[in-house]
Amino acid sequence: EADIYQTPRYLVIGTGKKITLECSQTMGHDKMYWYQQDPGMELHLIHYSYGVNSTEKGDLSSESTVSRIRTEHFPLTLESARPSHTSQYLCASSDLGGRADTQYFGPGTRLTVL
């Protein structure tokens, strides 16, 4: 059983607010990821990190930013939320390199921006 946590699970906010989505894992994994899942269920990688002080943008351009100051923590921040940011955000982590690398997912944060 993977131990990766996301808070809040649900968030409804108004346009222009700054928000931070939290993601923590207790498995000591070096690699962490943020995905955006659209209503059609498709997953899009928006950020990833290979370790402390390492962050990269994913395939889908996003106005959000991330930081990785501690191994276990990978928060995502939106400086000014807009209705177009309404989506489900999934955090994941993995440890093993090589062919068996498996990503473990958190339960997700469902964000609604009014």
Place this chain on the structure above:
Amino acid sequence: GDSVTQMEGPVTLSEEAFLTINCTYTATGYPSLFWYVQYPGEGLQLLLKATKADDKGSNKGFEATYRKETTSFHLEKGSVQVSDSAVYFCALRGAYSGAGSYQLTFGKGTKLSVIP
């Protein structure tokens, strides 16, 4: 680049019916292949995986065989239950190629509904 194509849903089956969800892929080299499941209101869970050709992944009655000759990794279950209702994602992890190589490429997901 890498890509994964899986059958479009939604798929609706009666309890105890046979399930097949097709998945084909395009990748260079020899990718590892995965099936993830997402239950309503939850994140993704790894269902099964295979790391080389002819490997069979299995878990909870689900099976998938890595077929290099047909570039496929179809998911099957002999007798589905109502509790199997979920969204199923096929994914691949390509060969190492430097920064960014640890990313998974996902299919678009197939929603399965099992009715009593």
